[in-house]
Amino acid sequence: MQPKIGSDKEHSTQQTDYKKNMKVGNDKSNPFLVRGFCKDEWFCDRELETERLLQNALNGVDTTLISPRKYGKTGLIFHLFHQIEKQQLPIKCIYVDLLQTRSIDDFINALAEELVKFPEQTSFGKRVWDFLKRLRPILSYDSLTGEPQVSFTYQMAGEEERNLRNILEFLNGQPEQIILALDEFQQVTEYPERMEAILRSYIQNLHNIHLIFSGSKQSLMAEMFLSPKRPLFSQTQQLSLDKITEDKYASFIKRLFNEGGQQIDEDVIQFILHWTRRHTFYTQCVCNRVFSKHLEHIDLDSVKVVCSELLIENESNYIQYKELLTPMQWQMLVAIAKEREVTQITAGSFLNKYKISGTTTARRTVNSLIEKELILPIPQKKHTIYQIYDVFFMHWLAREY
Numbered sequence: 001m002q003p004k005i006g007s008d009k010e011h012s013t014q015q016t017d018y019k020k021n022m023k024v025g026n027d028k029s030n031p032f033l034v035r036g037f038c039k040d041e042w043f044c045d046r047e048l049e050t051e052r053l054l055q056n057a058l059n060g061v062d063t064t065l066i067s068p069r070k071y072g073k074t075g076l077i078f079h080l081f082h083q084i085e086k087q088q089l090p091i092k093c094i095y096v097d098l099l100q101t102r103s104i105d106d107f108i109n110a111l112a113e114e115l116v117k118f119p120e121q122t123s124f125g126k127r128v129w130d131f132l133k134r135l136r137p138i139l140s141y142d143s144l145t146g147e148p149q150v151s152f153t154y155q156m157a158g159e160e161e162r163n164l165r166n167i168l169e170f171l172n173g174q175p176e177q178i179i180l181a182l183d184e185f186q187q188v189t190e191y192p193e194r195m196e197a198i199l200r201s202y203i204q205n206l207h208n209i210h211l212i213f214s215g216s217k218q219s220l221m222a223e224m225f226l227s228p229k230r231p232l233f234s235q236t237q238q239l240s241l242d243k244i245t246e247d248k249y250a251s252f253i254k255r256l257f258n259e260g261g262q263q264i265d266e267d268v269i270q271f272i273l274h275w276t277r278r279h280t281f282y283t284q285c286v287c288n289r290v291f292s293k294h295l296e297h298i299d300l301d302s303v304k305v306v307c308s309e310l311l312i313e314n315e316s317n318y319i320q321y322k323e324l325l326t327p328m329q330w331q332m333l334v335a336i337a338k339e340r341e342v343t344q345i346t347a348g349s350f351l352n353k354y355k356i357s358g359t360t361t362a363r364r365t366v367n368s369l370i371e372k373e374l375i376l377p378i379p380q381k382k383h384t385i386y387q388i389y390d391v392f393f394m395h396w397l398a399r400e401y
Contacts, residue, residue: 001401025357032254032288034281037078044280045244046076052239053080057091057179057210062203064225065214067241067377069389070281073214076241077181084179091177099184104193105152111167112137112150120235124176131170135163151216161198168202171209173270174294178209186215186224196224200231211236217373243278253287257298260291264298275307275395285310311396318396321374331356332365333374333388337397 031042041256053076056063065073081093096110112132116139118125130157132150140149154160171178188195213236215221224230225238246251250269257264272290276282288296289306322330335354336342344350345366346359366386369375374393378385388394 029292030288031260032284032291033075034284034288035075037075037082040079040082042256043075043079045239045248046072046079049076049239049241050080050083053077053212054083056237056239057177057212060207060210061222062236063213064221064236064238065212065241066218066238068218068279069216069373070279071241071243072280073216073327074183074242077183077212081179089177090175092118092174093179093181094171095181095183097183098187098351101187104195104198105154105190106163107188107191107195108160108164108167109151111150111164112152114150115167116150124174127174135166146304153360160193164198168206168209172206174208179212180209180213181214183214184216186217186220189220189224191330194231196231196266203235219370219377228240235318244280246273246278249273249278249283253283256287257291262291262295264290266299268298268300268303270376272303276391277387278289279391285392307395310392311399314392315396318393326365328356328361328365328367332362332369333399334401336375336386337388337394339388340394340398340401343380343383343386345386 029038033042037043053063053065055061065076067073077095081095084091084093094111095325096114096369097105098110101107101110115132118128120126120129135152138151138153141147141255142149152160152163154163171180188199203209211226213221213232220393225232225236227233250266250273253269253272254264254266272283272286277285286303286306289310290303293302293306295302325333329353335350335356338354339350342350346362351357351359351362356365366375370377375388376389388397
């Protein structure tokens with residue numbers, strides 16, 4: 001057997017998986033998190049989405065979680081896990097980030113690495129460890145983080161698929177229900193293996209494992225689950241994350257500033273929400289920076305200073321973007337940024353105003369920028385709204401050009 005999977009000492013301090021992704025906070029911490037999840041008081045809304053995810057799991061419905069990048073999908077998943085723990089439900093929660101995976105082998109290793117985070121002293125953890133030992137893994141620990149790293153060796157073709165099937169069948173046979181969240185799931189489309197088809201053949205028989213598929217490439221995720229040509233078509237219920245409503249976000253912001261001993265005016269909150277388009281990540285970034293200033297009273301001028309700071313800090317990245325784009329692509333970005341959003345992307349008045357030549361060129365340019373995830377298309381009933389994906393980049397372009 002390969003090096004022995006952990007001793008009691010090695011795992012006596014390990015936490016369950018989702019807690020590894022929670023930020024530890026105290027009363028003096030900045031409550032405006034820009035990633036992860038810490039506690040309910042610092043998590044804004046998403047009550048309906050959390051309940052839908054939980055009810056789907058309890059009723060045997062797999063879910064595809066779709067939204068633009070940085071809308072808070074991962075935080076929502078950890079919030080769900082936290083609610084399950086609080087309610088002491090007989091459910092084991094497993095979160096796997098697939099962003100760095102490149103093959104089915106990487107997929108299996110990533111899943112196994114999350115499983116070995118369950119302490120061997122617990123009933124579920126002991127079953128997991130006893131099972132994994134039979135698969136003869138190679139286990140090591142990251143020298144910087146202490147996180148377990150798991151890999152497997154294969155002698156014959158097809159052994160990877162058999163290993164994955166064995167792991168899923170093991171989890172499916174547990175007395176506890178399992179929620180398996182696969183984040184950045186669109187990454188499997190880059191595997192040399194036909195991973196979508198492989199998973200479809202397995203998940204149809206997994207009655208005790210409830211899957212959450214989440215991804216940051218909105219159009220690709222939609223195609224994977226909504227196109228009749230794809231293996232996972234109609235296998236899940238889609239849950240789209242919209243922006244948090246203005247009144248709920250405003251109340252959340254005001255409460256956290258007040259609890260931190262900082263007074264913020266209503267018009268200042270409205271400015272923040274408008275400036276960031278209520279995009280979760282950018283709203284949190286601005287509030288996080290403002291909170292860090294420790295101002296007793298937050299006025300509009302102090303927030304505008306923070307906004308300017310954030311643009312300046314990212315300026316070198318934005319300048320580099322220009323080096324990687326054609327002049328027409330750059331001009332289209334500037335045009336959309338100055339308009340804030342565009343609905344008639346091929347309208348003559350818009351093209352003439354910004355000296356963009358021809359509807360065909362405009363469509364081709366916009367499509368290329370959507371592919372690069374620099375433009376966000378937002379489909380409406382009668383038209384599509386086009387915006388710059390990165391809110392800070394939008395403001396920088398509008399200011400500099």
